[in-house]
Amino acid sequence: MAGKKISRREILGLGAVAAVGGALWHERADGKTHGGRAGQYQPAAARQKTAAAGRVYWEKSYSGGPVDVKPLPPGLPEKHYKPVVVPNGAALPFKVVDGVKVFHLIAEEVDWAFDAGLRAKCWGYNGRVNSTAIEAVEGERIRIYVTNRLPVPTSVHWHGFYLPNGMDGVGGLTQPYIRPGETVKYEWTLRQHGTFMFHSHHDEMTQMGMGLIGMFVVHPRKPAPEYHVDRDFSLMISEWAIKAGTARPNTLVMNDFNVLTINGKAFPSTAPLVCKTGDKVRIRLGNLGATDHHPMHIHGYHFRVTATDGEDIPLSAQWPETTVLVAVGQTRTIEFIADAPGDWAFHCHMTHHVMNQMGHDFPNMVGIKTGGLDEQLRPLLPAYMTMGHTGMDMGRMAEVMPYPKNTISMKGAAGPFGDYISMGGLFTVVKVRDQLKSYDEDPGWYKHPPGTVALKASDAELRRDGIDVNERTAAASGAERGHR
């Protein structure tokens, strides 16, 4: 490339050209970048049809093209799109004024319940924490008033959006702060669809840590048939440091987060994702936690990652997965056909992320001999009980032991078999049922067909299959040899 300067964009383009072998750049008449008025907005899907060989590989523009397209009429729920389901949350209401969809977002302090027994003073939007979603339709013009009822200045960044620079919401860089008591107007025309987010972009560590984050779902203007799903869930993931016995998130914490939430709720308070057998299910995942990435894993199914907050992933590029990593600041959309009835776990695979209010200063008690310890300690501390020596295998301890105020068990929820579900935090259940009264109602525990539950093996079974439960394992005999 000596002698001729080639831009990064061209290199990418060359790469793409090389990859498809002779595919052409998609040129459009109105393809001038960020210039003058460029006519009515044309959805990408329509644009694709005009592309050579029916495929678009790389757009000339990576910012949606001209800003001042003529907006399309506002799309309405049920009529133009099927609204997303926000478990434990709600979509922000809107009204249409002169062809513009108008929202009013209010940043304020919220006394938020993360789980029964754990509340904290957080900051949220419109009375909710992490669980206020904005929903709109590609091509429409939106106007979002943001009122600041916080004691501090704020701003809102529209994460993943093509928009005029001055609407980007970086406090101090692209706009003045929204000072306490002020209301600021954001307005632009949506030139994309997908799963996006919004969050404070002023003193992020504090304000996002206090809960100023949300999902922003934009439905396509002319959805392809495959866009249709029966269940479309929106899950926002975040993490918090709420020391046992306190009632305000500590945003100074960088690593030892102890409350992990989906739409602001920690398991067992996360609402189940209720589906009917055979439903096509979409789950939109967003992560605006402070530092942790979350490998979200589904049981019993595989799924396809169909979109990022960049764009839809072409069918040919989607690959099957059972775990999708949702890094900080990313959205990932997964889809699958829920054809297997049951109660299927869906959770972050980081084991510390399925715990609630872990204490990180507890000694490693696993495997110690406990005989006589309690007896020695009780004269001094009558309530003393040795803990942790069998690991964290406990139920809802907060229900049987006196706990600090406003503190929840590290994990555990009542389950269908009398044993506790030893999970917390980033854990929810996809409940798939043949029959459903309503999607809005928890159908209870799955009733397994006979013979399909792992239960204690009977002696007859053991005999039949020649299983000697007292047989020495190789490891045990090896260990014994090692001792000699």
Add this chain to the structure above:
Amino acid sequence: MSWKRNAGWLSVLLIFLSGCATVALNAGFDEVSVAVAERGAGKIVWNSGTDLDKEAAEKVSSLLKGGLTADEAVQIALLNNRDLQAIYSDLGIAQADLVQAGLFQNPVFDAAVLFPVSGGRPDLDLSVVMNFLDVFYVPLRKRVATARFEETKLKVAGAVLDFARQVRTAFYLHQANEQMLELRRTVVQTLTASLELARRLHEAGNITDLDFARERALTEAARLELRTAEMAERQSREQLNALMGVWGKNTEWRTGGRLPDIPAQTTAGDDLERLALSRSLDLSIARQRIIAAGEQLGFNRATALIPEPTLGPLGEREEGWEAGPTVELSIPLFDRGQARIARALTELRRARQEYYGLAVRIRSVARAVQDRMSGSRDRALYYRDILVPLRERIVNEAQLQYNAMQLSPFELLRAKEQQIETAAAYIEALRDYWLARTDFAHILNGRLPGLDGGGARSEEGRMKMNGREAH
């Protein structure tokens, strides 16, 4: 003047003068006893081989059987301490001095036999002379001795009160030491449990040798402190044994419970200095010294220029018996008594200055002791009402945090240990209060407790409490 008449007059005079001059062994003791009882120090008995002695011994042994209070310990010591009994003898000595002062000087019988060189019957020269001015001096001497006797009574009463204070102070110190020992045992118990937990963790391979060694160091240090506390308890017990005059089986007494709680405020208020002055035995003693010095001065003045004449009948046989009075006079030519007067005058002046100096000191000590009492009261109350409950609350909250597995069991045990250390600091504050209160009562009983602050206040507990960090 006939011999016969003279002799008759003289014998009447001698009988008269010697008639009242006997020494009472218990003289003054009753007054001392009343003075001591009035000041709430307890009952005293002067062992004198009477039934009273037996009664006292029975009282002592019955008191020793129960759990002792401070008052009882004082009572036992008052009845049973032999050194105190020895002090009572001062009363007898002073009383003897008083009797002595009232006695006339014995007449001097003078006899001379002269043998004439030329031979013949020896000359006999017989005389009985006595200092006839004793008739006037005896009352003067008695006044001096009476003043001294009064002084002695006051001094003995003061000594009894001082002794009672000493016993009471020793008792409170011992009681505090007992409680401190109890607390030290609990600390060791706590840290032993902590060490045991660490041992299990170490055994399971869950903690390092370093952490285990650290845990052990804490426990061993606490065990050493327990040894120190045991020693202190034995030492203070021994001191009380000596003060109460007990030995052998009688040393098996025990205290009746813990240091009393802080009672309602006792305020002498603005009246304190006046009360302290008006009740001061020390001042009374100083006053008696002034009186004695004054009497001595009067005596010295009276006798300064007056020669010490002696007067007596003289009989002489030279040729036949001759009789007549004899008079001897010293001529105040060189010693006109000026030195003795000056000395007495200076003594009087000194006594006066001492009196005023003492009064100022009493005022100051009274204020200081009152301040010490109210200050130590505030401290003890602060521990009792604020810090001790706070430490208890911390243990409870730590237990909750432990339940939620937010806090390690070591931290929980450390919280417990700090609670005990705070209790120890409270005991020290309470002890200091009772020592101050003892001194306060002492000054209102008319004795100066000194500015040493009673028992030495230990900074040890507080330092430990602040210095030991949970690890």
